[in-house]
Amino acid sequence: MSFECCEGRRPLTFSRRYFVKQGGIAMVGLSTMPAFLQRAIAATPSSGKKKLVVLFQRGAADGLNIVVPFGEQNYYRMRPTIAIPEPRLGSADCAVDLDGFFGLHPSLASLAALFHKNELAIVHAAGSPDPTRSHFDA
Structure with missing residues (x-):
């Protein structure tokens, strides 16, 4: 094996001590992994089945941005400094048009x-009717 391309650098070598140490750290990390992630990793991939991915964003995510x-002029009137600009051809800092109203x-x-391609649906302004904001009570 030639290391001509790596002149001035030594090749990576792993000692048994380094391997055991890093392996131990990885095992501790795996043992503290949440159960749902362990099940997801162990699950066999299934092709052809439809999947539903739901993202509930609460807090820092601003749903209107x-x-x-962009088809609602009140959006721009009420958010003069933080509104995302309407779609324009060739502009990368504007909303990406979905249906002529939303972007x-x-x-x-x-x-x-x-x-x-109808592989993504957006349900805007939806949430739980539980007013406590507690994921335990909802």
């Missing part, structure tokens, strides 16, 4: 293709 109602935040542009 994630899914932008995605520019950083989520890759999801637009899934939306247009």
